[in-house]
Amino acid sequence: MASNTDFLLSIRTSVKLHETLLKKICETCRLTLIEGKVIAFLHNNPGKDTAADIAEFRMxxxxxxxxxxxxxxxKGLLQRIxxxxxxRRIHLVLLASSDPITAKIDCMMEEYRQYLFQGFSQKELDCYQKLSERIMENTKNAMKGRNTYE
Incomplete structure (x- = not known):
């Protein structure tokens, strides 16, 4: 079994790859990395559409x-509703003017998945999905009642 350091390093490396790919889009579209993360989050997480949601889930x-x-x-890419x-609750909605950016994000996410899962069989992908769900559930259970983001 991999060491704790190896496990955490693999997570961090995966996140770094995602950020590297997103930075390319940000440079092309003249966005900061945080702006790109906000757009990507809103695009990929319907129903999670407040600034608090973004701060919490993207840490x-x-x-x-x-x-x-x-x-x-x-910049005319986002609207408050x-x-x-x-x-007290304000929803954030991407405007149609963000469509070219979200299309690039969709392509980037496909590229990201291809990098991560290159050479995986369907059986291995299914197994990974099940294990990831169990790890997430275990993590959520361990964090219940703890103030995780301060």
Missing amino acids: LSKGNVSQAVESLIQ PDLHDR
Whole structure:
């Protein structure tokens, strides 16, 4: 079995690859990396559409997310929509002008998956999926009641 360091390093390396691929899109589209992460998150996570969701799930600072959201609104890529039931809650919606960027993100994610799973059989992919789900469930159970993002 791999050491704890190897396990954590493999996760970090995978995240670094994702960021490297996203940076290329950001450079082409004149976005900061945080702006790219915000767009990618909103595009890939329907129903998770608040700045707090982005900060929590992407483990980004609320200040950085807020700044990126404001910049994306100024660039005409994003819109704020107040929640109909809770006026304190603001939903973030990508505008049609972000479509060329999200199309690039879709292509990037396919490239990312190809890098990660190169040479895997369908059986291995299925096994990986099941193991990943179990690891995530175990992680969520271990984190219950803990303040994880401060």
